Amino acid sequence: MAKKIKATLDRRACINQILAKRGDALIVTGLGSSCYDVGAAGDHPNTFYLWGGMGAAAMVGLGLALAQPKRQVIVITGDGEMLMGLGALATIGTQGPRNLAIVVIDNELYSETGMQPTHTSRGVDMAGIAKAAQFARSGTIYTEAQMKSWVPKLYSPAGPAFVAIKVNNTRYPMSIRLRDGAHIKNRFREALLGNAAFD
Template identity: 35%
Template sequence: MRRFDAIKAIVQKAEDKDSLLICNIGYPSRELHHLKDRSANFYMLGSMGLSSSIGLGVALSVPDRHVIAIDGDGSVLMNMGSLATIAHQHPENYLLVVIDNGAYGSTGNQLTATALGTDLAIVAKGAGIDEVHNTFSEEEFREKLKNVDRGVIVVHVDAGNSKVPVIHLTPEKIIERFMSECARPSMSS
């Protein structure tokens, strides 16, 4: 499975649940924007390693909305402390999806520690997160997305970036429309 396909599946869940969606920097945000631009998407244009932390903050500050954060293996490795904070706070409305391609995809596909054996699902469990799932196929990942609304899902994908255009929204526009979306009550049942 490619990261693009994993993001496509996440978009479907986000639309079904009317979720706020925070996406990792670089190509993941570009791929999300290409697949489905929506005001409920927050595209990281900087701050590598902070999608999980920003997602947690949004989930805690907007408890009536479901929040999904998309992060990469390289970013989670850079900010592993966020896993312990997520475990300690354990919000019911927060799902972190870690797309593990074993590479720093936006900077040239250099190997990450996960390509060398680090298992982020085990790390998340060790940090104290009680609901952690490790998926290795598109079918398994889609099934988990249907049934899991909180905790962490690690989805293993092939390295590589889709050819998608850059995001032409300004950072000010991204945050302005996302903040307006955060203030809106959820449309999901």
């Protein structure tokens, strides 16, 4: 196993930095912490919070990216959530949506359920898997400087892009203002499609 680099980045600071540039991008969150972090950065009708389902965030992002090729789609999820649906990376790699970026907030833990270590704590390299699955861009971030150079790439339609951000194990309050899944879905559809959402 390669020598481990200590993760120092703060998850909320990284997510705030990404979302500060969101413009009209469509954001899909994973469940648990990534969902709460994105909500805490500022609620937005163009955010689809998958706050109860696990393993589907990247696939929801792919569907959106294919249906809305002119919009940038950014999935922000956790390492545990991404590991549960790893096959999604192969499907995204073969579909090749240029407007899709997957951001994994990698604390090497299933934090919400009690801080159990995930496979990335034992060296599984998700960016390497994404690269092998033919993502146009992939990488792992440990530093502020790497964050700075990666944020514009997440908004560039030269994807698909995958980035794992190695973050420290800080736990933030587990709360979100919106809790009704049907409302979250309808609000997102209406923001995206207008009246056509209900045709």
